[in-house]
Amino acid sequence: MSWGSDWGPRWRAVLLIQRRDLEAMIFGWGLYLALALAFLASLLILRNDLAFVNESGLSVFANPFALPFFITALISSFFLAISSVTTIAREKGQGTLEVLFYGPVDHVSYIVGKYLAQVITYLVMMALYVPSFILHTLLTNLVFPAGLAWAILLSVFTVSAVVALGIFLSTVARNVRASLFLFGVTTLAFLGIQVGHTILVTLPAQGRYYDPMLFLKNTFAILNQTALWLSPYSYLDRGMEAVVRGSAGVYLALFLLSAVYTVGFLGLSAISLRHRGVRRK
């Protein structure tokens, strides 16, 4: 493909695919359900914190918006992950993907268009969350920490990584049900490793080299370390921690990692889509 002269039409296709998906998202109910859940969760956390301050007369929160924001970003990214996981599989199942490829659309423009729609949706969600956080600072006299702005910025990249993973799973699956199953298994695997590791760490081991518990602990430790790199959710978690601790190096590394993760999975998605085809099975 002559890449140089192709960027004009490719970009046109990207914008159109992105616009169509964004419109579908804005006129759908899923976005508003995710927004409502995120608002509710963050409000509950803030309300509990304020109740604690009211009861104890002490404010010991260095960053009172850290957890509400983390939950908000987590719910948003989970919604976008499900949305991206189903998007390509649904379009392929309906046959509309094939019709789209009759025209000047290629695998790269299609994947990038899908990705942009999800990321812009996240920006729209943030555009609604941030004023609400500011409003809460005004109502509660809690300080809006500067670190939160950095966390919001990083979250765009970590959510991008979640979306890229979702899109990749969508290109691999045969239909919507299979893609949701794949996503569920992947998420549960990441969670299972994390929870398993946390539980096993607390259990005692006899320390002998043939102790099965020690073997299990070591295995889960390795799996957990791997999951920390593979799970895009852990990027947000670690990013929030880096913001709270003020560790700029980790923060920048996570920025870079999220970007590499995103580009990597988008590339794999384009290859997978090309390999598996765009036709309805």
Add this chain to the structure above:
Amino acid sequence: MIRTEGLTKEYDGFAAVKDLNLHVEPGEIYGFLGPNGAGKTTTIIMLLGILQPTRGCIFLFGQALHQYYFDIKRRLGVVGEHQYLYDDMTAYEYLSFFADLYHVDNKAERIGKLMEAVGLDKYLQMQASDYSRGMQQKLGLVRALLHDPDLLILDEPVLGLDPHGIIEVRRLIQEQNRRGKTIFISSHILSEIERTAHRVGIINHGVLVAEDSITNLRNRLRQQMELEVEFQEIRPGLVEALYSLPFIREVAAQGNRLTIQLDAASDGRARISAVISAQGGIIVDMRTKEMSLEEAFVTITEKHVSLWTERGSP
């Protein structure tokens, strides 16, 4: 306009399309025929760049498809066998989306004009997915024509249409061809191909077994000619007199009508007329029975099957 060189698609060792060399000239209507599973759709989706060939090259407008993908796609209009529509869009929104994709100027005007041509202008604001099968087929054709493409690739364009719809679509295809557009049609409705196509290509078991004009195909296949002659009455001795002609193979009588089989190489109609007159017969009607495209298709594909079996390998 379309040229493929050694185009091959293999699935786990099975060749769906084998060493296909297609040549479609600019400005012609080319009928692409073949039985079910012959490799027609595989060929078409490879021509569209949707499926990667295992081997071989595709050139459209003289350019290699893999090199000039977007340039080629912008000049291509495609109607697939099924019109998959977005269920949340009206017909206008659907067409508008594709008009934007192809960067069509004055899209509202263009959409209105084309929808009027297929008699769907009243249903522009209707949900596209609520259209009947025939309406969806026409909508697909309108989508394919939005950007005034130089080459139209149509897979079963009249499938599901009523006779009026078929006439409308045929008229539209012929009008596009008159305007210099090249049209590549794959269809099972052979009578439709016979009416519109200048040349046909027949594919069987993934191999292009014939490619020529319909007339040439008929001539190549025709080993004997069939003549139907209607009389006022068949005079005694006429059949025997006809058998005296060296090129006559068979004469069958039915009522006042004779069906005469004769060698294709010699057009003996004048001599037959002379024999009939000499026997005092009065001819009411005489016509040569032409081989239909359907008969040619069956002959070619069956011939290929037998060759294929004799060789013992695909």
